[in-house]
Amino acid sequence: MTKSYDLIVIGSGTAAMVAANRMAAAGKKVAVADYRPFGGTCALRGCDPKKMLITGAQVMDDIRRMRGHGVAADGAHIEWRDLMEFKRTFTGPVPGKQLKNYAAKGVDTYHEHARFAGPNSLELERSGIIEATNVLIAAGARPVPLGFPGEEHLMDNEGFLELDELPARIVMVGGGYIASEFSHIAARAGAKVTVLQRGKRILSQFDGDLVGWLMEAFDAAGIEVRTGHSVEAVEKTDEGYIIRVRSADGGTAAVHADLVVHAAGRIPDLDSLGLEAAGVERDQCGRLKLNEHLQSVSNPAVYAAGDAAAQGPPLTPVSSHDAKVVVANLLEGNTYCPDYRAIPSVAFTIPPIASVGLSEEEARSKGFKFSLKSEQASTWYTARRVAESVYGFKVMVEEGSKLILGAHLVGPHVDEVINVFGLAMRHGLTADDIKSTMFAYPTGASDIGYMV
Structure with missing residues (x-):
């Protein structure tokens, strides 16, 4: 007998986990299928393990910058194998923990390839056909083909x-x-x-x-x-x-x-899903054709989230947000749309670079009138304290409303400070609101009042 579910999720990353857990909590019968270890890109093959390796690299850069300023660490170096083992103390347990979590919530798991067999059914490579009222594609991304020999x-x-x-x-x-x-x-x-x-x-x-x-x-x-x-x-x-x-x-x-x-770069990992069998259409760029509710325009039983949806920036918080939107639409009807305003983005270089909101070029092209403050701030205490010569910002504030249009930061702690700008922009706080806020001092955030 074919097993039936309220929701089948393809993939097991952030979007899949959020959607499956919320639907199960609502009393729905849920299944998750993924041919790869459960946990997804961020936890196993992306954000989290990457930043654990960056921690080791950051220590080496701290030593370099502080040499001659009270720190003597001649011969300090990274033991790559040990750093990798440290990373695996996090990634190794993830699949087992996720499977245990699903089992505790009554979510069925299939560790195998899944492809559509019909509008709301999937064929699993070992378990056969399963079907559901709805299917969520949350299959992540893969490297973009490069097209050169070798x-x-x-x-x-x-x-x-x-x-x-x-x-x-x-x-x-x-x-x-x-x-x-x-x-x-x-x-x-x-x-x-x-x-x-x-x-x-x-x-x-x-x-x-x-x-x-x-x-x-x-x-x-x-x-x-x-x-x-x-x-x-x-x-x-x-x-x-x-x-x-x-x-x-x-x-x-x-x-x-x-x-x-x-x-x-990476693109949505869709080619192996047999979308044609489900009547799920893609655009000329190969992306899923979705409406404003993250629902397939050609098959209303199918939704997408995260990298597979490719509607918002390709960031982990977007995957989680998409999943919450999809679940709300499944439970309450299509009344919710994703909100991608003011999502901070960080490249974890050393030091990091961060951004939220409009670029200067975008703000000008949209016709905004704004004040712009930009400075290389390597003489500020935040940079001098850690002997970092790379520190600077560019912030745009709209004339009249005093709303922040965009913030761009590079230097120590900006991966955290950018979140304050994101909070202000998403919730309509003005530059005056920020200036009147008393931040803990001395911290990276205590510089914000001088940036707006």
Whole structure:
């Protein structure tokens, strides 16, 4: 007999966990299917393990900056294998904990591939057909195809986070979050790192002026960044890899490496789901066609969340938010829409760079009238206390309303401080509200009043 559910979730990451737990708490019969270890990208193969490795890299940078200022740590270095084992103390238990949590809530779990067999049914590779009133696609993302010869030789970000040994020469293909964060980890662990970015600059999601200031930290770490360089091919040799590169001016070069990492972005992982069998349509870019309620426009039984929905920024809090919206719509009818206002974004370089709201270019193109405060603030106490030369901000405040339109920060503690700006923007607090707030001092947040 075919098993039936109120909701089947494809995937087991943040969106899947939130949706499954909430539906089960509402008394609904729920199943979760994932062919990979339960836990999803953020907990197992992304945000959390990455930041555990960054902790080790941060310590090394703290020592570098404080050398000569009272700290003597000659010979200090990262033991890569031990750092990786520390990471696994977190990631290792995650799948078991999640399965135990689902069992306690009465959620059925299927550790196998799932693909649509009909509008509201799935075929599992071992368990056969299961069906549900609704299906939530929360299958995450995969590396974008690169399309050059030798692409198969590249290791993806997930492989990098499982390396038992760190190669001496590493090339990052791409210039976004993955390339920037991983290059800071690897360089401070002793690797020679080269970033190859075909665009004019790296970290295009962030303010160009602040990225320019951040490049000082790349230089200090010995990371070579080549912008305007497109990879044309990767060849495997007995000694490692040769990366054939063409620059924007038409010149060619060969870069030698022991490891080449795919850091050129990710796309929704949808191709293996058999969407055609369910009548779930995709647009010309391959994304799901969804309405404002995160529901398939062609199959009302199907919803999507997180990377699979690709409606908001590709961030973990967005996945959680999407899942809450979907569950509310399933339980109460389609009355809820996602709200992607003022979502902070951080690249965990050393130091980090952070952003929330409009860029300067976006604010001008939308016709806003605003005041702009921007400064390289390396002489401020927050930076001097930790001997950090990279510290700065750009904040835009609308004339009249005094609402914050956008905040862009780089330097120590900005990964936390940006959340205060996000809170203010999402809840309509003005620059005057922020100025009148008494923050604990001395902290990174105590600088906010001088930034608006």
